[in-house]
Amino acid sequence: MKTSSILGSVTLAAAALLLPGIAAASQPIHLKNTEQGYVFHPDHAAPASRASATGPKVGEVTQDGFRYVGGDQAWQPESHRLVLRSGQWVHADALSHTSPRPSLSMSDTERRALQALYTNG
Numbered sequence: 001m002k003t004s005s006i007l008g009s010v011t012l013a014a015a016a017l018l019l020p021g022i023a024a025a026s027q028p029i030h031l032k033n034t035e036q037g038y039v040f041h042p043d044h045a046a047p048a049s050r051a052s053a054t055g056p057k058v059g060e061v062t063q064d065g066f067r068y069v070g071g072d073q074a075w076q077p078e079s080h081r082l083v084l085r086s087g088q089w090v091h092a093d094a095l096s097h098t099s100p101r102p103s104l105s106m107s108d109t110e111r112r113a114l115q116a117l118y119t120n121g
Contacts, residue, residue: 003006 032039056068067078085090091097106114 029039031037036059058070060068060069061078062068065078068074069076080094081091081093082089084090
């Protein structure tokens with residue numbers, strides 16, 4: 001009888017100490033034993049939607065040209081890709097194809113700047 005009374009008292013005391021901490025765990029502000037006195041956790045403030053919790057899907061391409069491949073590599077830069085359809089090469093990526101082609105010819109000003117930068121004189 002005495003053992004069950006002591007065990008019941010210990011259980012009641014533990015519950016009285018732990019329950020307020022468990023109840024406050026879902027709150028965005030937690031008390032902290034520092035000069036600041038509290039810590040704000042905004043991820044507790046509002047429940048996350050299912051779309052934001054699941055993350056990107058494998059194969060999804062972003063606007064800046066990265067493809068999510070998952071695993072250790074996660075995001076990979078998406079390169080220009082062409083496929084053969086009905087005898088024609090067509091673009092098979094989501095990248096913009098409107099940028100100007102690079103020019104291999106240099107103007108006199110560019111040539112002088114190049115020589116000044118990479119020669120001894």
